[in-house]
Amino acid sequence: MTLKSFGQKLKRFLKAFLFTILCIVYLFLTIWTFCYSLSIFYVFVIVLAIGLILYFRRKKRRDLSAILVVGLLIFLIATPYNLSQYNSNAAGFQARVNRGKSLTFKEKCGIYGNVLMIIVLDYIPLREASVMNFYMLFPKENKTRVFYSNAYLRAQDIKPLLDKKGKNVVAWNKWNERLNGNFRFAAAFDPCTIEVTDEGTYKKAVLITPFHYRKNYTTRNATHAMHGLFEFHINEGLFWYLQHKGWLHPYTAVWIAKFDK
Structure with missing residues (x-):
């Protein structure tokens, strides 16, 4: 194996690794925001749908990666609103627990997240x-x-x-x-x-x-x-x-x- 071929394999590995991490983070946040009933969940779904359409049309992983990054940037920009909604919903969960009520499986998954x-x-x-x-x-x-x-x-x-x-x-x-x-x-x-x-x-x-x-x-x-x-x-x-x-x-x-x- 030449140094050049090793460098190419390493580059492909790093790209695949970063893409995998990006997908895991994106899917985790999508599921978590769904469990907490945050509005940003719908943005995640729309962005993911657009990314998948582009990917299956062009067969280029970088298109999907770029779209997912855009979704995460929107999530970060909307952080103040997301936190406000999260705090409110979490307080609602706590109030129900204090009254002796049970939380749904979805809500428990959000807390576990x-x-x-x-x-x-x-x-x-x-x-x-x-x-x-x-x-x-x-x-x-x-x-x-x-x-x-x-x-x-x-x-x-x-x-x-x-x-x-x-x-x-x-x-x-x-x-x-x-x-x-x-x-x-x-x-x-x-x-x-x-x-x-x-x-x-x-x-x-x-x-x-x-x-x-x-x-x-x-x-x-x-x-x-x-x-x-x-x-x-x-x-x-x-x-x-x-x-x-x-x-x-x-x-x-x-x-x-x-x-x-």
Whole structure:
């Protein structure tokens, strides 16, 4: 295989890979907006229909790719309206849950889609929370999962406890998480306890946190930026509902770290 032929094969592979990712994202958002009864769903369907017509006429994948990108751009441009409608519909779901009513299969799929988006979008900024959310998708008989990582030892509210004996409750600084580096870890581990033991040549920290969603609890984000134009709500109460229905599986997370004395 020559360098030129290898480059051509690599180029074809990358194009096919990006096209596949584009299709997955587009279809996921189409299904998700349908489940949440968002108006942008109809735009997605119309754009997809146009793209498929062009594709079957010209047999060119780039035509379909271009049309799908246009659909995603429209989705992004309409973000303020989409978020407003999403927040309103999610609040309606929560109100029905609070009254003891059941949600439809379609609505539960939409909420499940939110969890999937959290897992993907949080992986880089909030890796621990993303990982623990991922494992909530699968049941475990003893409801305990063990993880190994030293990353959380960097948290400002963890460091003072590394020289203390016994089990200690971590008092997260809720007022300054984003500035002092606690936010990534508080998002995953609040509340939690940590116990440090001497293992001879090294120390071992064991952090334990119950990982589950709270009933009837909503977090409001971006409420002040640009007059709330991009305000969005995370309705933990709806995730709690999926727990109650057996779609999500809460557990106790045990994070073990080993470090030098």
